[in-house]
Amino acid sequence: MNSQISDSKLVKFYYSTWKLGPGDFCKEYNDDVVSFSKFLNGIYDSERSRENLKKFWEKHQTSRLGDQSDDDDDEFSNTFGDNNLNSQLSPIRNIQSPPSANRGLGAGAPSAGQTTATTGAGGGGGKDNKRVRNLLKTYYGAGIGENEPTVNDPMNIDGPSFNLNTYFENIIKSSTLPQLIAKDNEMVSEIRTLDGDMKTLVYDNYTKFINATDIIKKMKTNVENMEEGMELLSKNMDLITTCSEKINSTLSVRRDRIDQLSGLQKLLKKLQFLTALPSRLNHCLEMQAFNQAVNYYNSNSGILKQYNHIPSFQNIQTECDEIMKNMKVKLYERLSSVSTPKSDVVESAEILMNLLEPVEKVRSQYLQSRKLQTLDILSSLEKREVNSNNITDYISDLNKCFLSEYEYNTSSFKSLFINRFDGSDSNRERKQSSLQLDDFSKELFNRYLAIAKVKLSSFKDPEQKIKALEIIFSDVSKLSNSDLTSFDKINDIINSSVHDQISYYFENLQTTIKNQIYNMNNILNTKKEEALEGNFLLELSESTSKAIIQDISLLFKNLKPFFLPTETSFLSRHYGTIFTKIQVKLQQFFLFLVNIHFVEYLDIIATTPNKEQFSPRFLLVLTSICLYIENKGIGHVVQLMNEFISTVKQGINSQDMNILSFNAPDLCKRIRETGQTILTSFARLKSQKTEKILKKGLESVPNWLVLKEPRDVRPVIDILLEELSGVSKEVSKLLPTTSQTLNTHASRAQGHHRTSSSNSNSNTPTDIRKNTSNTNLSLFDKKVDLYSQVDFNVNSVMIGIIKLTLKSFMECLRLKTFGTNGYHQIQIDLQYLRMILNDMFGGNNSFEYIIQDCESTITERCLDPIPLAKSITQKICETKFQKRNQPNDNE
Amino acid sequence: MFNTNQSTIPTNVYGLSLKTRALAHISAEADTNRFLVGTEALREDNEIALLEAKEGEGIKFISMFSHPKEIQSITSCPFDQSLFFTVYNSGSEYKSSCWKISDTEKDSIEELFELKGHSGLIKPILCDPSGSSDYIVSLDDTNIRLWSKIDGSSKDSPTVIKTFGNLSKLTVGCLNPNISNQLATANHTNIKGWDFRNAKETFSIDNAHSEHIRDIDFNPNKPYYLLSAGDDCKLKFWDTRQTKDPVKTFVGHNHWIWSAKYNKYHDQLVITSSSDNTVKLWNVYSISSANTTNTLSKEEEEEQQKQQSPNEQQPQQQKQKKKNKRNEDQLIKTYEEHEDSVYNISWSSSNFLFSSLSYDGRFVVNNVPKEYSDILTYI
Structure with a gap:
């Protein structure tokens, strides 16, 4: 049966029975410490440890058998089966047998402890403190540190498992005599202190008890007195309640009355206010305190409306309404009146x-x-x-x-x-x-x-x-x-006024330039022929041109304020449009100047009957101005504009502007064209004068049928030539002659004219037919260049004039009828003209054609066209030519 | 003396071999466009060609009459298509005669009488524009002569009723078709109006042109309007009641204008011929009779249109725009068929056909451009 005890039970038994450490157990039973501690911890490998623990258990059993009765054995094993139950059921046995659970200690310890303390002798000095503490602990009921291994020590005098016999035996066996004496002494003194302690405790409790009884006694007497007071009090309270009830009932009637009365008073007050409302409102109206009146009215109108069915209230209401109506009328008046100050208007x-x-x-x-x-x-x-x-x-x-x-x-x-x-x-x-x-x-x-x-x-x-x-x-x-609309408007106004300003400048410019040109014309008109002296014409044209350019630069100066960065930042976002406007205007201006204004003069000249106002010379100077503007003016303006742009750009920095390309080349072209048109008109006007000379010359002869044999060129040709040279001189003041200068070609021209004259002289009556058929061809050629525009040089102008003059001369000749002598005369005249013109301009074919036309015309228009002998015309013309050149050579 | 130019292909050009200056439309024949063209050759046999222009068929040669002397001008009698006056140069002096185209003999004319007593260059003879034979007017360099009634059958010369004027350098005259007895003459640069029955001056435009005036013409439909043109290359329009300034001036020719004529029916159309070898057609709507009468009728039309249906306004407006272009005073077209000076020009019996004659003997017939003639007929 013993061998059947399980390992865990053995370990439990060891823990509950062995009071020393595992090392001591191993020493005693000659066991290995390591394996034994393993065994204790639940690894039951070591057979030896099991055997030792069994030995320890058997030993313990045998030793117990010696102390206690035999029947305990079975019980003991039962106790081990259910330790807790046993400890509770049998406290006595619990004290005797070593309890395994610490719980049991709390209940039975005091008596047992006290008894062991009094009976058992004290152990070692170190153990005494612990023991005293434990005693105190038990006394105060606190359980700390009960699981000390010393608890189960049967040698512990204060422990619950104190075994007096073993203790005594142990001391007797182990101690020497002196030690025993000392122990005895110690114990005696300890017992004495314990006795003393007990005595003081008993005394204390006793005094406490006595005090308590005293207090109880006192309380008993006091409570008896109080009961009487309480009874009295309740009686009085009953009295008070009955009294107050009485008072309440008597006063309640009056109180209702007062309530009613005060309510009535309030109502009356309100009524009074209502009745006084109309007058009050009137008063307010008089005082112009409209606001208050409205307050009064608004606060009361509800009541009035509610009691509308009562006549008096109705009256009040109508009255009030009337007043308010008046007031409204007044207010409306005030609202609509112009003289009311604005705050009053708002108030109204x-x-x-x-x-x-x-x-x-x-x-x-x-x-x-x-x-x-x-x-x-x-x-x-x-x-x-x-x-x-x-x-x-x-x-x-x-x-x-x-x-x-x-x-x-x-x-x-x-x-x-x-x-x-x-x-x-x-x-x-x-x-x-x-x-x-x-x-x-x-x-x-x-x-x-x-x-x-x-x-x-x-x-x-x-x-x-x-x-x-x-x-x-x-x-x-x-x-x-x-808001945005007004902002747009503002932009509008800014734009429009700026644009107005720009337009104004340009209008100004136009008028000033118009005046410049008008003045120039006046100067020309007053100067008349003096104008031809020196370089006057050139200076005049240049000064006028410069004045025009000056005016334009002034315009730019005037425009600059718009782009000054500091003052006009608000303008900056309009820069784009302004700038475009300026450019457009400038271009327009030039177009105006050139395409409208200058050409306008041509129209004026064309339509006005009195030629004095604008002389052809004016046109000539105008042409020169055109040339100046084309050559220098436009360039200058472009430069001005670039400068302007750069200043403007400084002003606005990042803003990119819509820079129109100011089409200078196109403008130049236009100006040049205009100049050419004007110059052509000039040539026309001049040719009108020269052709008049020839016409008059023809008409001055009353009858071309009857004429003396011609001996010389008619003086009218001289007049014509003089006029032509005058024109040439005038034109040369302003325009260059061509590279074809007169002198270099003089000799060659003379040679040429001889051959051509011989050609024309060979015209006999029989050749007329041929000549007529030729005219168609030559006329066709003529058509090409007869009315063509002239170029900007003296020769071209002169050639243009001469061509037109000869054409007109031919027309006049066609209307005449010539006799032979008349025919001869014209023949000589034409020959001379040819000679001179060839001399002046070299062999220009366009003259030759027209002169030939003239010659064929006079042949046609002659009743009896027998041409003069070539030698005679030659002779007459050459004499005349030399005569003419003579004074020139002398000059 | 036929020109080799004749061909079966319709052409608007006819060439004469001699120089030509004289051109006359036979106004007495209202159905056909017949013209008389006279040659100007001093030493050769001159001719008068009778030509007919038909639309689509070009110019047809009808007949050729020989004329003894070179012809300065021809005037066809409006009352008798077989009668015409010529002014011709006999060599030493200018003469004017009335001729009759022979009914019996082909290609022959017979001199009825000569208007004697002129001195210097005789201007084209003027016949009564209303078409009566009651009087004719002749001008020479200085005087205006009013001649008595012409009897187409008798060979008796009419007598001079009045001689007046005594001007210098008379160039051209014109009878007013709207005011009876009114004659306008141009002498040098001045224009004068006459009541030829009283020989009194009625108006005067001094210095109308800066140069010689070569032609004047009364507006056939508006009594006080007159055009003039001359050596200053300008075409001017005058109101004879207000002669200080011209009503309108056109500049465009490069040389002298020799002839300028109102269209008889549509007086906004004017043709001019010039020695710059061109013929120009002008639109003078603003001062034409079409302007006033049409605006009234147009308004009425519009009102009617509005009343009828507003939907039709759109096309009406478009029409208006077209008309507007036509209403602008401007040069319509320049005709450049000629290669020599165009001395004479004439409208025809057809409304929009006109002929021109240049010195080199070229006779050209032209029409007013369709966009103008069409709309005009439409009105």
């Missing part, structure tokens, strides 16, 4: 709104009155005369007056009509109000801008104007509610 509007007047009506009335007032202000400002210096003052005044008014209007309107609603339909209302305000402010603003624009447009000083514009711009942008 507000009161009317409080009176629940229709909002639309009040709103429109309000707006109308405000509009009238503002317009009043504006028109008074508009009427104000503005001096040339104070446009800026004026504008700032205008702004001050109008803009403050404007802002006041909008803000008051907003507070009155827009921000006041918060009902369900208020959104719609608000929207409508806003719309009305928009219309209202737009109208006024437009008016304001119109005035500003008109006033501005009468000013031409750029600086002032820009300042004024700046004021407008800044003031308007300061407006809190400046």
